[in-house]
Amino acid sequence: MTLDTRVHAVPPITTTPLFDIAVDLEPPLKFGPGPLGRRTLYPASRGTFHGPRLRGEVLPGGGDWALYRADGTMSLDVRLTLRTHDDHLIHMTYGGRWVIPPDVRADLADTATRxxxxxxxxxxxxxxxxxxGSPKYGWLNDIVCVGSGYLIENGIAYHVAQLT
Structure with a gap:
């Protein structure tokens, strides 16, 4: 196969830390099995975020409308409202994947120690x-980020980085 001459080298993708966020979750609401998998809502009750350029709180009312596929992988569909320390509102959305190997699933089932x-x-x-709509934080409207998640007591946390 020959190389397509339209393909060019581009600078590598790098990241810059944006913030760390911790979200407390309410007990899940289980919709049960549907045509696409098992749907579960994990309501967000509150939280905090801190980074070099912004910080504040996660407001109640958002959540993760998660979909568990037949293979056990969770597809995320999250919507959160962030309020900065200086009272600006930011709508945060993200998709993603949480792939849990079969040998880890039993350990994650224990909510007290997971x-x-x-x-x-x-x-x-x-x-x-x-x-x-904030002029101060309008730069957020034009960036793409990646996050790495993990479980914390009573919720989830992410390290979020801006792709540069």
């Missing part, structure tokens, strides 16, 4: 996007 499981034992990645 946050102690090493995140290296599973794959939990997201693709956050933002929307805001």
């Amino acid at each position: 946050h102690h499981i090493d995140p290296a034992r599973y794959y939990f990645r997201t693709t956050p996007l933002f929307e805001t």
Whole structure:
């Protein structure tokens, strides 16, 4: 096969830390099995985020409308409202995948201890996007991010980085 001459070298994708976010979750609402898999809502009750350029709180009312596929992988569909420390609102959405190997699933079933499981034992990645009307934080409207997730006591956390 010959190389397509239209393909060019481009600078490598790099990342810059944006923030770390911790989200407390309410008990899940299980919709049961549907045509695409098992749908479960994990309501967000509150949380915090901190980074070099912004910080604040996660407001109640968002959540993850997760879909568990037949193979056990969770597809994320998350919507959160962030309020910055200086009172600007930011809409954060992200999809992603949480792939849990079969040998880790039993350990994750124990809600009292699952946050102690090493995140290296599973794959939990997201693709956050933002929307805001704030002139101060309008730069968020034009960036793409990636996140690496892990469990914490009473919820989830992510390290979010901007693709540069």
